[in-house]
Amino acid sequence: MMSDPAPHAQVVPPSTVVLVSGGSRGLGLAIVTDLLDAGLKVAAFARTVTPELAKLGDVHPERCHVGAVDVTDLAAAQAFVRAAEQHLGPIDGLVNNAAVGQDSLHVHTATADLARIIETNLTAPLQLTRLAVRRMLAQGRRGRIVNITSICGQRGFPGLVAYSATKGAMDAATRSLARELGGRVLVNAVAPGFFASEMSAVLGQTQLDQIVRRTPTGHLTEPEEVVPVVRMLLREQTNINGQVLVVDGAASI
Amino acid sequence: MTELSRAQIRDLMGQVLENQGKVLPDDDAADLREIGFRSLDFSELALRVEDETGEELNFDAAGLRRITSVGDVLDFLAELQRQ
Numbered sequence: 001m002m003s004d005p006a007p008h009a010q011v012v013p014p015s016t017v018v019l020v021s022g023g024s025r026g027l028g029l030a031i032v033t034d035l036l037d038a039g040l041k042v043a044a045f046a047r048t049v050t051p052e053l054a055k056l057g058d059v060h061p062e063r064c065h066v067g068a069v070d071v072t073d074l075a076a077a078q079a080f081v082r083a084a085e086q087h088l089g090p091i092d093g094l095v096n097n098a099a100v101g102q103d104s105l106h107v108h109t110a111t112a113d114l115a116r117i118i119e120t121n122l123t124a125p126l127q128l129t130r131l132a133v134r135r136m137l138a139q140g141r142r143g144r145i146v147n148i149t150s151i152c153g154q155r156g157f158p159g160l161v162a163y164s165a166t167k168g169a170m171d172a173a174t175r176s177l178a179r180e181l182g183g184r185v186l187v188n189a190v191a192p193g194f195f196a197s198e199m200s201a202v203l204g205q206t207q208l209d210q211i212v213r214r215t216p217t218g219h220l221t222e223p224e225e226v227v228p229v230v231r232m233l234l235r236e237q238t239n240i241n242g243q244v245l246v247v248d249g250a251a252s253i
Numbered sequence: 254m255t256e257l258s259r260a261q262i263r264d265l266m267g268q269v270l271e272n273q274g275k276v277l278p279d280d281d282a283a284d285l286r287e288i289g290f291r292s293l294d295f296s297e298l299a300l301r302v303e304d305e306t307g308e309e310l311n312f313d314a315a316g317l318r319r320i321t322s323v324g325d326v327l328d329f330l331a332e333l334q335r336q
Binding site: 134137138140181182184 | 269272291292293296297300301303304
């Protein structure tokens, strides 16, 4: 029974109610803003709700559900999802964006920090995905998942060992989930290159300058360049499934 | 915990298939492949049973390999509730 082939093709409809983790700043906030601008309903949480995210909730009270939730707190995430579905309707899209960065060589990274990075960047999104997919399946619905990973999952960078391990693991999970969910839920990852933001402070200006020199498009990735790719995966009929789409101006090729 | 009867599970299985425009035959010996009941449909059914009973049903994929008929599905889920 586990190996039965996919039946006749059935299209996964565009997502209409999207859950976004880590939606309070940076790329997460840009994704929430973009999806609301596109007319979707969005449930966004983060450990701390920034004034920017709170404002989106105020401006779109009927279409935006906002809350302060630590993504590693599964019970709190479950409660948030339940409340969001009561407010917005059944969730049929998930963007796993919440993550913590790293700024330390592996030999100098405390054991507790390793555990925290893995819990936040790997265990928590797997749990949130399990929660979302269980709800989709239980209600006989189809859906789409986008995992925000990183070029670090495919290329090596100093100071980002544990972070890279979690991002590569999410890329791998993306492929297996796409297989496991048999086309009923489309699962893809978007792997941005380095942003000129706080997540890349670890590299230092010299290394960032070097990356820019080696990037054919001549600039570091901006959140606004990633957002349309996320929206496409949530909304468009493309047959892209189980893929990791790199958005880095060809820096890594 | 509330335990669903075989007949109640059969009703839920019928709903899962009905949502896809398919029909659950009366015959327990009916082959799952022939009626188009796939592994994800089994997951959906198990989650519907969970919703009714309030208990999470976790199981290894190996247990699903011997399931080939409607009766197998009903037996498996009825048994799983008792574990």
